[in-house]
Amino acid sequence: AMHMAVLWGHIEMYDLLREEWAARKGDNLEPCLGDRRNHEGQTCISLAAACGSVEMFDHVLTSKGQQMWSYGAVTCRLYPVESLDCGTPNAMQYMLRSGRAELLSLPRVRRLQDNKWEVFGRDILYERLLKHCLVLLIFQFALVLPRPSIRLTLDNLRALTEDWALLPRPVCEFIVVLTTERKLVVELREMYRSGLRGYLGMGRACAFENVCSVVLCTAIMAACVARASFGTEEPLVENIALVVASFAYWLYLAWFMLGFQLTGPFIISAFEMLGTDIPAFLMAVSIFMGAFASAMYILSTKSGLAFLMQDFEVCVMALLGQPNLQHFDDSLQVWPYVAKGIIIFYLITVVLVMLNLLIAKM
Template structure:
């Protein structure tokens, strides 16, 4: 019996709808016309056209909706079907077209009256007419039913070594990138398959490269650091090292800093670096990565050569600033009944505090923004809220100066009240900056981080609810008391015998 060459088209169901295992079992695609016109212009319902003659209108270069038969054969680990399909000319580089959705906890669904669920948010909506790269910023590592777009990526994601080797032998390229820019190695990092990762990078026919970046600029090393794949991160780290000498089981190696350090070759900050992802990571795997010899040595070198000097200098300047601020607050006398010496010391302290605030906001702040860049400075500031509070406190002290001048010029008490309020808010915010310097100590570091997590989380939520409730009930209580007083039914006096 002569073998039939299987067409490299979409797999359709009996209703002419494309079948897509990569998103849902039955995936309906727009712009599909199940009824074709005859040559005479009339609409004919050819039963042979159902399932074969349906070609989507929105496919320019890629003509497959969902998986090809080759993808499905790989999915079920059917090596015989894979060999049959490849033997009869199925393209091993055929990509998948479909819609990919986030995992169940991150999906926003809305129940309809008919009982069906309407998808209100999509992980990625494929549009072939657009040339824009697909972003991974909203992606999650647990996104289900994403195994790449090439049959080779399917085989690697499921760990089918035999099918992987067979596709490689027949021209499959593990370094081809899908719509996300991910290669086979990116897919293996996402799926956390270290055994298949080692097989792919050491394949005798076609080795997978580890230095290819996806659409977010992540290599396999930086991607493993970002999503917390500790074993694969260490594997990528060892692949990049260069051995200088070896004596028995002792060796001297060098590791390239590109992709690891936060500073690029041009001197800019690399927010996709492994060190940034590890330090900002929230999982236990990120914490375990800090015990790596390379990461620990890099952090110690950065601290000793640069950070420690700036840290100590800022701490000394803060102590001096707080000394003059405390002196100005303690010697301040609104009634103007203090001695001349105290007045002089108070004014000197106020001038020093004002100079310190202006220096912090203008010189030091401008220097940091210049060195890091505005966007990088804002992103770095989010990790240290106490530093933001300190800068706001300096701004409040500067804003209090005009009200002091207006109070002295007009003798209006309201300006004095405004000045006192601004200073009252600025003083605790300035002392709060001490918590920033307490982060380096093991005794207080974790406690400080926990405090700010509570403040920005549960306490902030409680504060908003509390303000709303107090404001609402305060207005009702004020209206109630005011109505009682106006009616004269509430006695303001108290009996002497009470």
């Protein structure tokens, strides 16, 4: 009943049920009805954070407070963090997962976040950032060094110890693999504790960090398997895995930048543009690119999929400000006026109109 009152925003009914429960339970030590969980594991405060109004959430949080002392107009109240920031699922997880900024900006919730940041959050972020940058430098240094062209046998290990110039890359690779294995264990534990849905759905920033971690660990492990299977004579699969790992290592820094006031807004704006504005722009531009490339391909005397793809490539380069109009010499010779008109229409439509619309939307 109290969950239904929270769901529908009936503050008076919520208070009435609390008072009725307090009057009837007597010396019973059972938890309050508001602290019991429904079939989805939600307490009243976590349900209010998930789908309740701001007024309902603030009221439920206020009702959970316990007055410790009062001196004149000054009152000290203690608010338990159980179900608010502890346990799974809790109210803070729902706020982050749903992006409920109106709840996160409430004074008491904001004070909780600030206290967590000041006490241990900032130190943990700095420590993790320092470790990640150190491993990233070791990873990049290993890529610069020549790859050893010998297999790991006892005799070859003796040769490595005698030739010190061959040791730096294996040592760097060992450090990277060791740190990756430790991180993989941490991610698997978190995935087991929260479940796959909770692991990937705990807010956009957390989901980004988790995805980068999984991709990074998977890529490094894949590179190890490729090295063990094919050796250094056939590095194609290993190089592909290292490319993915390099992207994941560098993109992971974006998650750390979210914790700083100067860089956080830029990272958020960049991801919002990549998620909304850029896809919509590419979908609109692809219509004109397809029409132009197909028209110029028909006007030319060439045939084959390769030539059509070259026309698309020229369209993309024109969009980036590097048009190669000599590519359409065949079309200009056969249909000079028609081809010139199509080229001018494409440049005006895409390069001038569409790009300015994208800039104005941003």
